Amino acid sequence: MERDTACSSPTAVGSDAGLGEVDEDLVLAGSTPNTDDDDEIRSIDGDVGEESGSEAGSDINSVDGDDGEMEERWVPSNTVWLDEGIHSEVLEPVRKMQITAKRCHVQRVERIKGGLPSYFPIPRVSTAFLIDLTGTECAKLTGEMDRLIADHEQESWYGATGKSDNKPQLSIFTGTKIPCRRNRQYCAGVTACERVDPSFLPIECYELDPDAFCDLVEAQINSRVQEASTVERKTTIFFQVVNTGACLARDNNGKRDGCTHFVSCSGWKPNWRDDHRSYNIPNGVDEELLIKLFESAPVEGKSLMSTCSRIVPSRVGLRASGNCKYPHNPDGSSSKMVKHKCKAYRTIFVPTDKTIRMACIIYKVGLAHSHPALPLSKPSKTAKELYRRCVEAAGIVGTTARSVEQAPSTQLILQGKSLGDVHPGLLNRRAQQKVIDKEKAKMFPKGRGLEGALALYDADQELPISERYVHGIEIHGSTKVIFTFNPTLIALIHETIQFESDGTFKRVEGEFDEYELTTWASGINSAVTIGRIYFNRKNRATYKAIYDGLQKHVGMITGQPIRFHALQKGGNIRAVGTDMELAELQGMGDSFVALNEPEHSKILDPTSEEIMKHISKICITHFKRGVHDLRSLVSNDEYNRLMNVPYLESEIAISEFTEWVKQKKSKKISDWWNHKLQAFILSGIIQCRSKMSAESWALTNSTTNINEGMHSFTNKHTGTKKSLVEAILSARKLDNEVAARLLLSKKTGILKNPANSIYDRMTRNATRHSSAARKKAEVSRLNQQIANCKKSLSDIRKQKTSRRSVREESSSSGRVPSASSSAKSARQSASPYPAPIYSESSNRKCYIATSIKF
Structure with missing residues (x-):
């Protein structure tokens, strides 16, 4: 006869070996398998049969010779549970009961109420745990019962699900026989550190012990507190860090270094620095102790944490495998993380009818857990579902764990509770991120990278061009460029006299960066981002592709070409504001060469450099940032001369400055100036080098402050470190809102900020500059007064010292007093002496040598 392995260990036979009792004679006789008619269990919920009542709980067949007709009732159990709200009750009178066809017997039935537990005890007598979710919040969760139990439970189990086995029929759930499957689990x-405290591992754990649980949590907290509590421990940890992993550097033959590591890889050389690992020694790390560790010399005992409390569930065992992160060994070596097996075994009986929200769990008697109950690190499915609702309400696109937590909708859904109050496992940001990633995966089936962006492009092609946002994606070899424009905003390029452009660096995570085109929209007194282009290369060819695409898409969207005042008749754009990125300027020139109209521009033989001399305006703020790096190499006057380079008025002045740089004989200053002298750079900084008209130079901005300000505006409203698709979608939402506000302002005449006209801004700038100059002058005056005071006090001290050394004639007593031996004589030595000034702190008279007015 086939053995009922659901209720016994695969290797154990006999009445004491299984989950309940096993009929050994039937097993040995090889009789035929049981049929569905063999199961005689009836309901124990008191709702079925003529004998049911408020307290009549069960009509289960007894195997103790009882006639089964005595009154049964549920009474509170003495089982301790670790979950708040979970309790249980047992069926009395206690008697041996049959679960499956004379093979699985239990001596006790315990009904769990209040939901799904995070931990289960191992009973010392054969017990059937009954779980009934009918009418509870957990009943609304999707999934089969054994899956729900696993989702809520902190222990990790493995084994066959029983879906391909024969299906025993049990009446324990509904009073009628229903097919069930047996999920056999081990x-x-x-996984724990090899130096784990023996009071934690190995042990025999039957009942759930709140005190033992608290002891483990306290020990783990204490381990984190002591992890870097001494210099020796912190040094040992740093030693372990720099010895983890391998160096990625490869030589000319493609071979990896493979050497040992210190602050830098031992293969590091001055002429081969790239990719070698290197580390700065952090504060608190003792260099002498670190050298000892590298020389395999043991460090004193304060470096040791003799025992460890690091125990992690098997579900994270692979991530935790390897070495323990805590310092245990005096030679700096890492202790190993070791797998600890457990013999606990159970069977879950699950109705095949998924509408029946019940389950029965039977543990094998005598096989306790060999490890303690671990902290609630895994959020239950109920908690994850609640958090999923928070994510959905906060908005999936661009959302982060922090934004979900801070969203007002989260407080409403959680009814004022914190995430930790809902479930401790939700305190873990990684657990939160898993829920967020799952929702994003459902929303973006094509992914959040380039494939997802292509899907957005395909969807936009179904819309009229006036409603599209992703207008083009170009791939040239390894170069990828994505063009996104709101049609209303990009049309402003035909009204502006200048637009600015630069990469944003922060908003997109991964290989792509965002290139933001901005301008000042005078009609609504506001700075506006008119286009966003995403690209993955920063070379001349890529920037040419960017501006070629800009021209193409502006023409397609607006029906008009981009027109420059200096290059084309009737052109409106007088300048393009950029920083000093050479590849950007070169690529821009390569693209705009095609716009030249010789009869208007008088440029008969156009080159990229020549074109840029007519339209380029480089940010003076970016220029001065480079000068700040030279501050320590020059005097104050020389520093001011460097800062005033943008205001040189002639080629003669430029030549004189070049000669002065040569005389300085500073390589750093020479390299800085040679960079500015190269093509495309200086013509955008100094007016006398530019071929832009005086009017255009005066009318256009000398900084890219508008562009920098719009970077900050975008980051504030969309966040940073977004995936490519989320960056595009969050920017689309923002640009649509700005476009709607622009159209409304043009329609109604009402501006978001009416006090932002050129007059208002010029007034604020003038006031700001005047205030800054006044404060600077005040600081300079006060510094001078302080210096004068110090000098005067020094002079007084010198006078007093000099007078003490002068001796008067001897008195009749033979004494020869010093001329400044008393306070009175010291005061008389100062002529004229100033009026006293009272100190507020001491209320005493203080004297200084000169009168000062503050």
């Missing part, structure tokens, strides 16, 4: 154990 405890997966834990």
